[in-house]
Amino acid sequence: VQLVQxxxxxxxxxESLKISCQGSGYPFxxxxxxxxxxxxxxxxxWMGIIHPLDSDTRYSPSFQGQVxxxxxxxxxxxxxxxxxxxxxxxxxxxxxxxxxxxSSLFGDWGQGTLVTVSS
Amino acid sequence: xxxxxxSPGTLSLSPGERATLSCxxxxxxxxxxxxxxxxxPGQAPRxxxxxxxxxxxGIPDRFSGSGSGTDFTLTISRLEPEDFAVYYCQxxxxxLWTFGQGTKVEIK
Numbered sequence: 421v422q423l424v425q426x427x428x429x430x431x432x433x434x435e436s437l438k439i440s441c442q443g444s445g446y447p448f449x450x451x452x453x454x455x456x457x458x459x460x461x462x463x464x465x466w467m468g469i470i471h472p473l474d475s476d477t478r479y480s481p482s483f484q485g486q487v488x489x490x491x492x493x494x495x496x497x498x499x500x501x502x503x504x505x506x507x508x509x510x511x512x513x514x515x516x517x518x519x520x521x522x523s524s525l526f527g528d529w530g531q532g533t534l535v536t537v538s539s
Numbered sequence: 540x541x542x543x544x545x546s547p548g549t550l551s552l553s554p555g556e557r558a559t560l561s562c563x564x565x566x567x568x569x570x571x572x573x574x575x576x577x578x579x580p581g582q583a584p585r586x587x588x589x590x591x592x593x594x595x596x597g598i599p600d601r602f603s604g605s606g607s608g609t610d611f612t613l614t615i616s617r618l619e620p621e622d623f624a625v626y627y628c629q630x631x632x633x634x635l636w637t638f639g640q641g642t643k644v645e646i647k
Contacts, residue, residue: 454636456584464576464584464627466636478634481540520589524631525574527595529583 421445423515423530430536431505438501439533441515448496449473452518454526455489455500459511469518470498505537541565543628543639551647558615560642562628567608572631575604575613578641579624587626588613618644 426440441453454469468479472491479489491498498515512532519527542565552558562573570591576584586595588604591611601616615622623646628639 456638463625463641464578464629464638466638469636480635514583520574521571522631524572524636525586525589525629526576526584527586529585532583 421517421528423517423528425513425515425530425533428534428536430538432539433507433537434504435537436501436503437505437535438499439513439535440497440499441530442495442497443517444496446517449493452523453491453498454516454518455487455498456514456516456526457483457511458514458532464514467500467513469523472496472498505535507537507539509535510537511535540635541568541630541632541637543630543637545626545628545639545642547642548640549643549645551645552618553647554618554620556618558613558618558622558644560613560615560626560644562606562611562613562639564609564611564630568630568632570607570611573604573606573611574629576627576629577622577624578627584627615644620646 422444424442449472455467457465467483468489470477470489472493488501514532515530516526517528544563546561573591575588578584592604603614625641625643627641
């Protein structure tokens with residue numbers, strides 16, 4: 421199993437951004453993919469989750485309306501996007517493949533994508 | 540929404556010592572939905588324990604998890620140099636995934 425995320429990004433406030441997470445080594449459409457934020461020097465925050473088979477998506481209340489999660493099962497890729505970045509979006513963003521009972525845990529992780537938002 | 544509180548915030552120990560990390564939930568949770576992760580600087584988290592007490596594939600047996608209800612524990616029986624890291628507990632419930640704030644295990 422491998423999850424490969426897109427590279428680091430440097431953006432200005434107000435710009436849009438879409439980062440990606442490509443899975444391989446397992447049946448990508450069959451497993452939920454989640455996104456987790458880690459702000460500089462801080463802990464892990466669950467943002468949301470998508471099932472690539474039907475694009476069923478759930479968001480943390482803290483991130484609802486702030487980001488959009490999507491997926492393209494034809495290329496085994498999930499996405500996290502912002503329409504208007506803020507400086508406070510500066511963080512490392514991880515994708516994770518959900519596994520276990522009721523997809524309750526993150527069995528595998530991407531390497532992370534550093535997003536820096538600065539004027 | 541369930542809140543997970545980890546303690547202590549930082550644990551200062553020497554290699555070979557035993558580490559005991561606590562994760563307390565704001566209400567009773569299903570043990571089957573409680574996991575622990577290890578994160579080293581510059582790396583993604585790694586799954587250690589799932590179902591409160593089952594080790595993930597490839598995890599050494601010096602790592603063990605226990606607990607039920609609102610109180611869960613991760614124990615590292617004898618710390619190896621590579622075990623100094625930050626540890627997070629995580630819970631799933633009602634379509635929400637929640638992490639504790641983390642415990643840093645540092646070299647004394």
